[in-house]
Amino acid sequence: MTSQPVVPFSDPPYLCGLPSPIYKETHLKWQKACREFITKNLTENALEWDKEKTLPGSVWDEFVKVNMLIPNLPAPLPVERLKSLGINDILGLKVEDFDAIHGLIYADEMARNGLGGPSASLTTGIAFGVPPILKFGSKELQDRLLPDLLLGKKRACIAITEPDAGSDVANITTEGKKSKDGKYWIITGTKKWITNGIWAHISAMAVRTGGKGPGGISMIAVPLLGQEGVEMRRMTVGGLATSGTTFIELDEVKVPVENTIGQEGAGMKYIMTNFNHERLSIAIGATRQSRVALSTALEYVMKREAFGKPLIDQPVIRNRLARCGAMLESQWAWVEQFSYQMTKLDKATADTELGGLTALCKAQAGIVVNECAQCAILLFGGNGYTASGQGELIERLYRDVPGVRIPGGSEDVMLDLAVRQLVKNYQRKTKELGKGSSKL
Missing domain, CATH: 1.20.140.10 (Butyryl-CoA Dehydrogenase, subunit A, domain 3)
Known part of the structure; x- marks a missing residue:
């Protein structure tokens, strides 16, 4: 049992000295490493940064430096891809040993400051924007985009929600039409409430490339920052002040068809x-x-x-x-x-x-x-x-x-x-x- 008094409900039972069949030694070691790093680099200043509505860029750099954005990916991690980029471990944990319980611990520790925004400003893009490319993208698309995204040199987001289509994903209207030569998607529409969008170089975007309903939706890796035809503005919402909620307008944005994630119509x-x-x-x-x-x-x-x-x-x-x-x-x-x-x-x-x-x-x-x-x-x-x-x-x-x-x-x-x-x-x-x- 723990010898230190713990404020009731302040930590999960397994951290309060109570037995659990779930956690192995590797998980307990990981939790200690996560708490030490995240406390120093996020938790201690999260409230002040949330009031300022933006985390300093140095926070992103510190997380990137020790591969602490990688745990946002679903387990098991893409071990071969990560090792090819020189990412062999995260705070001493081998990437091949990372499982869903390590992921649970990471997500829990990232939220320990009590606010959703500071963590979301770091995690949402790689957690939700990168997996579609990783799971369904062609080898060519992965080879072109993933190195910079996994190494933290560029940032991603997931772009699904629209002004008139939130949980009702099947009714999105952002449209992609192929150019006459068939080499490009020409994308026009709007996306709204896109977390991390304001900082994103690439988005895994839901686009209507076919008829009505779910069968007409494709996912496309659409460039954002610096892309001609893309206008973005940061939105003010009730909470999650630091998460970079964004309104995106796309006006005939030209995207190579090779940026289609997986099969057309399978979005x-x-x-x-x-x-x-x-x-x-x-x-x-x-x-x-x-x-x-x-x-x-x-x-x-x-x-x-x-x-x-x-x-x-x-x-x-x-x-x-x-x-x-x-x-x-x-x-x-x-x-x-x-x-x-x-x-x-x-x-x-x-x-x-x-x-x-x-x-x-x-x-x-x-x-x-x-x-x-x-x-x-x-x-x-x-x-x-x-x-x-x-x-x-x-x-x-x-x-x-x-x-x-x-x-x-x-x-x-x-x-x-x-x-x-x-x-x-x-x-x-x-x-x-x-x-x-x-x-x-």
Whole structure:
């Protein structure tokens, strides 16, 4: 057991001296290395940088220097590709040994400052923009784009959402038409709420290259920074101030057809596969934000006095903390379970079996962080509603909550998708058994 007292809910049980069957020695060693590096290079100054709405460029450079952006990729890592670029380890962890539990630990530690923006400004582009190229791009496209992206010399983003098409991906209208000689896509349209877009050299973009519906969508690696016909402006949103949310306008942007990611018309499939990694990453980060909110509130009520005694002595306060604590630890157990399952399943099976559940986990993470952040705001009282002083972290964290519940698939859509996917899997397996549909 740990000999040091730990504020309740401030760390996952496995870091509080409680036994777990999930973590091996390599995971515990990785967690210590991650915490030391991320605390020094991100956590300690995250709140100040979030107030300034931009991280210094030196932060990106420090993460690149020790390959600490690579853990944003889904496990297993592209070992051969990384080693060809001289990337053999990350803080001493061999790239071939990196698994989904290492990824869980990394995402949890990156969110330990309690704010979504500082981490997102570093991670979102490589986490969600690079995997489609890595998984589905041609060798020529990968050889041309991946070295600079993986080495951190250039930045990427995922560009799907539009002013009139968010969770309803199948209705995007950004259009790509081939030039007369068939050598280029000519792309026109708008993308909105694109995280990291303002810094991105390349985007994995959803483009309508065919007819209506999902079958008409392709994914194309579209150049952004410095590209003729591309206009970008940074957007001001309610939270996630440092994440570089961007509005992109494309006016007959000329892109080589070789930049098509995978097969033309298969974009929707690639997008949905990519969403699984995106949604689980969001869920892990949001769970840590819940932890920060709740433990910060608990620490506050243990010292804050009202009516002649500490707030923690009030049963109503303890009840509020307990209800949120149960939600938080249940959510953490769920993301732990997901990560463990991903170490045991091949990619195709995980995509099929866990896709709907991942959507549900992401939706639940948003519900939990909302409850924990509201709890913290109420327990801090006026201090929690003030953008400075004792409660400023909680005030900013609460503004980040919609950034969990909306991006990556809005909450109501995720809840519905989860059940539909689970039913679909059940019906498929029933059919495979030759039993037909089940009727009650």
